[in-house]
Amino acid sequence: MTASVHTTLISVSELRALLQSSAPPVLIDCSFDLADPAKGEKKYQQGHLPGAFYAHLDRDLSGPLHPGGPRSPLFTGRHPLPDREALRAWAGRLGIAPGRQVVTFDAEGSPFAARAWWLLRWLGHEAVAARRWNGCMAICRRRLGHRGCPTARWPSLPGPGPA
Numbered sequence: 001m002t003a004s005v006h007t008t009l010i011s012v013s014e015l016r017a018l019l020q021s022s023a024p025p026v027l028i029d030c031s032f033d034l035a036d037p038a039k040g041e042k043k044y045q046q047g048h049l050p051g052a053f054y055a056h057l058d059r060d061l062s063g064p065l066h067p068g069g070p071r072s073p074l075f076t077g078r079h080p081l082p083d084r085e086a087l088r089a090w091a092g093r094l095g096i097a098p099g100r101q102v103v104t105f106d107a108e109g110s111p112f113a114a115r116a117w118w119l120l121r122w123l124g125h126e127a128v129a130a131r132r133w134n135g136c137m138a139i140c141r142r143r144l145g146h147r148g149c150p151t152a153r154w155p156s157l158p159g160p161g162p163a
Contacts, residue, residue, distance in 0.1 A: 006129035018101060022134070025101035026094055030061065030112035032054035053094050060090055061115055083092055088123055090093060096125060105131040
């Protein structure tokens with residue numbers, strides 16, 4: 001029996017089953033606060049889902065800003081799309097490879113998780129789902145059976161690979 005691929009939203013019970021499977025998903029915490037760009041990463045460092053990576057909106061999910069303002073021909077907006085090859089290399093460092101399930105989530109009602117979902121789909125990665133988690137730490141503790149979610153650090157990231 002082959003595992004089902006999740007391509008849109010994923011339920012807590014589906015995520016629990018994936019986390020307990022022989023091929024757990026890549027988890028990406030995309031929590032971010034536009035008014036305080038360091039807040040999401042600080043909260044991630046205080047504790048997160050075991051094995052989850054952090055994706056910073058400005059650093060990982062956006063390309064560089066170009067000066068000039070809205071009237072400039074170089075104006076790219078506040079969070080322009082990242083370069084595709086840079087994004088592909090970032091995804092590879094997280095261990096995202098063809099067929100590997102990815103689950104994105106954030107603590108702000110999911111706009112940043114949706115952006116990560118869309119960016120991975122833009123690269124051609126189909127096995128990506130988003131989890132809408134307001135208060136994801138509480139859900140982690142209550143529904144996934146963790147007693148708190150200690151900070152989990154990966155000693156080293158895998159080298160670049162295909163997304």
